[in-house]
Every structure is written in C-alpha cells, then in structure tokens.
Amino acid sequence: MAPVTKKTNGKRSARGVSQSDKKSTKKPRISIDSSDEELELAKNEDAELSSSDEDDLDDLDKGKPEGEKKEEDKEADDLDISDDDEDEDEEKEGKSKSEGGEGGNHTEQRKLLKERKMQRRSGTQVQQIKSVWERLRVKTPPLPKQIREKLSNEIWELSKDCISDLVLKHDASRIVQTLVKYSSKERREQIVDSLKGKFYVLATSAYGKYLLVKLLHYGSRTSRQAIINELHGSLRKLMRHREGAYVVEDLFVLYATHEQKQQMIKEFWGSEYAVFRETHKDLTIQKVCESSVEKRNIIARNLIGTITASVDKGSTGFQILHAAMREYVKIANEKEISEMIELLHEQFAELVHTPEGSDVACTLMAKANAKERKLILKTLKNHGEKLIKNEHGNIVFITILNCVDDTVLVFKSFSPTVKDNLQEFIIDKFGRRPWLYILLGLDGKYFSPIVKNELLRYIELSEATSKKDPLQRRHELLSKFAPMFLSTISKNYAEILTENLGCQFVAEVLINDELYAQLNEKDQQKYQTVLDNILTTFKGDITEETHPIHRAFSTRLLKALIQGGKWNNKERKVEPLKNVQGLGVPFAYKLYDEIIDSSNLLEWINNADSSFTIVALYETLKDQKEGKQFLKDLKEVQSKITSDENNKGSHLLVKLLK
DNA sequence: CTAAATATATGCTA
C-alpha cells in the first residue's frame, strides 16, 4: 500500500471530524424509511458528479426524530409529485441545450427526451411501471390495503421480466424499493432470487445500493445469507468503493449475525480465508499467526492495506473497519503499532465510541511509548466530554488513567473538561465510572467482571512501557481530582442529592480513607463544609413529601455518615474508617444538634422513612458523652412511640431501648 | 458480594 500523503490525510480527517461532530453518535447508515432523501442524492449526483463528498454527507443524514422526519417526507413528496413528469434529467438537458444556443422550445425538447427514454433498455416498461408506481407510493392519505396490494401486484407483473434493467436506474430503482416494501415475503424472496448474481453491481451502484439495503432490511434470514455469500470475496474491494463501503458497513452493523460478522472479518485477512471459509470457521487470528510467521506477515499486510485505504478515504468511523483494526492490533509487532498510531492519531477520537474501536484505542494506548501516548492525549483532550460519557470511550479514558505514568499531563489535559462537566459525569451511568475508579480502584461493585477483565488486560499490555506503581498512580490522580470532587459537590449538592447515582457517588467520596489521606489542610476544611452541606439538605419538615428523607438513597447516605463507615454485607458489620475526620460520632452529634431535637424527635421515629436514621443515631451515640442529650430526649418520648406494623425501624428502636 | 430483577439474544412454532 502506498503510504499516506500528508495532504489527503489532512483533508480526510477534517471531513471525518465534522461528520462525527454533526451527527454525534450516529454512524453512517443508509435510510430505510425514507426514499426521498435518496432522490435528493440522485439529483446532486446527476448535476455534478464531482461533488461526491457532499453527497456522501447527505447520505449520512440519518436518525432524525420521528416527527421531524415525517414533516420532511411530506414536503419532499409534494414537491416531487408536482414536477415529476419532467424530472431532473430533463431539466438538466433543457439547460444545456439553451446554453448551446438552440433556443427554448420546451415541447420539442420534452418530446425528444421522451423518445430517448423510450429507447433505453426496457424504456417503455419503465414509463408504464412508473405511472402505476405514482399511485402506489402516495403516503397521504394512506392507501387502503387492497388497493396497495393490487397496485403492487401490477408492478410486479410488469417488472418481473426486466427487473435487472430497473435496479440501477435512479428512478426505477426506487420503484423496486417501494415494491419490496409492500410485498409479501414470498415475493421478496422472488425478487432476491431474480437479482442473484447482481448484488455486487448493486452495492457499487449509486442508486442500486439503496435497493440492496432495503432487501437486507426486509429480507429473510436466507435472503440475507444469500446476499452475504455473494458479496463474500469482494468485501475488500467493496471497502475501497465509494458506495460499496456504506453497504458493507450497514450489512455488518445492522444485519449480520455474530457468526456472519466473524466471516466477514476473516476476509480481511486475505482471500484465502474468504474462499475456504467453512474450513477456517473456528480459526482465531492469534492461532494462525503463531503457526507461521509467513502467514502472519501476509495477514498483517492485507489487514493494514484495507485499513490504510479506508482511513485515507475518511471512513475511520466505520465499525467494520474498527473490527478489522482489532484483528490487526492483536497480531501487530511494535513497529506496526507505532505506524498504526501514526496513521490514526489525528482521528483517534473517531475510534473510541464503538466496542471494537474502543478495544483498538485501548490496545494502542497500552502498547504506545510515552511519546506516542502524549500525542494521543493531545488529540483526545478536545473530545473529553464524549469520551468520558460514552460507554466505550469511557473504557479508553480509564485505560489512560491506568497506564499513563505522567499523571500531571493527564490532569492538565482533562481538568478543564472535568471541571465543567463533573456534575453531569457523576450522575451518569458511564460518566461516573472513571471517578469511582480513582476513588476505589476496580471495585466489583461498579465494574462488572467483563469490564474489569478487559481493563486488566490492557494494564497487562501496558506493563512494558508503564513503570509507575499502579496504586501510586491512582493516588496521584486522586490527590489531583479530589479537590474537584469536593468543590463540585459543595456547589451543587442540592441537585446531586436528588439523584440516586449522585448520592452513591457522594458516599464514595466522603466515606473514603484513601481520599482523605490525600487532602491538604485547606481541602480538609472543604470536606467538612461538604458534610455541613449535606446536613443542610435534611433540614426542614419531614412530613413534607419532598424532604430528602423520603428518598431511599439519600437516607442511606445519611445513615452511612452517621455510622462513619460502609456496611459490609459479608461480615455483617460497619467497616470503621481510620483517616476521615468528622464522620460517626461528631456527625451524629451535629445532626442531632441542628436538624433533629426534642421538638421533632418523635416525628422522625414514627415515620417509617426516617426511623432507621434514629436507630443509627442511637447505635452511634449510646455510649458517647456527646449523646447524653439525645438519650435523655429519647427516654422522654419513648412511651409515645406508636406501634406501626410497617415501621420496622421504630420497632427495632423500642427493642434496643429495653 | 449475592440474589433477584430486568433486558437482550436466540431459537422454535404456527
């Protein structure tokens, strides 16, 4: 493969980035529901073949909200019907004629054009079918079923003998698309059958590709398999094709089963593996490459060939490409990894949001040397928010935390993003994970075995370059980020504590010996402020429904702070803390002093949501001098505790008091 | 951590 030239690289990456920025998580995909976008596309291509880059972008324009989409469909339809007989071909011709100076006799031109159309292969049929299609395709008002069926039968009768003449023309292809949409499964099979042998041509045709994707979408398992079988052997060629690449990506992402995906990827190893795919079924790439260096070299060359071509083409965001890259990085040697980083580094951010791409990014990150890591950090820092919030990007980010020794650089690169978004992060299912990692390490509570093993695998890979002790690295990060945690909580505690995930995070921050050990004097004060903030939220009348005591998670947080440790379910006891100051007895004392007192103590006991808090207070304070007042008040109201079956906390309290 | 609850994928039947 020819090496990437600076010029193409720059251009492509620019396009790639704008693409992903506009359509955030949406992947390039060919639309199923709307055929009108396709017509738009057709117009453009007719008008100016060289503006293909633009067209590709149009083509990406998917995933609009349902309502919006309908609107546009309607509009386009109306417009379409009004000027349909003289479609865009005609207008074009008219223009070029008048430019040629032949004057503007429109009727004359129309006639000419009609004749020319008739002369095309199956021209008469096309015109005929088209008029039936006009009646079939209307969306408003919706056609009754019988009529729709009748019309679609009519079209089928007319078109079944010349179907292969239809599918490559931009207007006629749409007719077949509509036909597919409204046909029975038997007829869909028939259509697929009659197009056998043509799928490659379809995939590479500017108009045919839409039909092919519709066949995949509406087709049966066997139809899909038939199409895949036929495209097999040409996938590498298709990946380099302007239209074909989109079809292959769609096929891979949306329609192929797991097994079919494996098959498809194997083809990128080399044609040998595409042809004899049955015999190579359960082969993994590592096994083959271990068996022979020659084979490894051939496979590596084939893979990087496809990868380089696609990256140059600007398809860095394609999932199928990510899957190919994953195979490659599994077997790549040190030099090849470096070249890969060189090839990708500007577009690194386009990898990280798919499972396969994230795997590639993590592997590269782990295997990269210090200088290369710096380079990657530089590209990723501008995409921090998405990187951290995305399920897969998140893994990449944690891998960065796990393997980059230069924690100062890591902090510098991401601290602005973190500062702006931390409040969102900590209540986000994925966005909070990196911070929980910094606080607790790879705790099984927050990292499922699968995710954990994946992360451990990258750590293992990184051991060749990363020299720092993992715990030291994590503590360095903790000491840098902890003040940010505290100020974010202190500033937004009211909102954070209304969220389950927020409460959980706050608990992890506050009940954490490692964190407290990293705090300087000023930040320790900040820590105490946060404790006061939390007390503040529990002020007020607990008979109000909005009081935080009625939300299970904030109550649990409060209880944990009173107990001054986390509940260990295995040992069935609270784990005491060594470093942290201000939890347990002092916190309980403050709570009783400021929030609960003799005036509302009974209320707290007699409410099922808050009674366990009092139990916790009792257990913490019963043998302490700070608890004297509390115990005295408790004795006074003891007799007035109501006996409510549902209030297990008050029952327990009565039992304890005996 | 564990058990239950829930979501997701896969296969079978009509």
Next chain:
DNA sequence: TAGCATATATTTAGAA
C-alpha cells in the same frame, strides 16, 4: 414474520 419460550448477560438492590 410475529409471537412466544428459553438461555444469557447486565443492572439493581440490599441490613435490622
């Protein structure tokens, strides 16, 4: 293809 059942993965809740 729809609907259902079954297996499997992932998420959630949770003490007294």
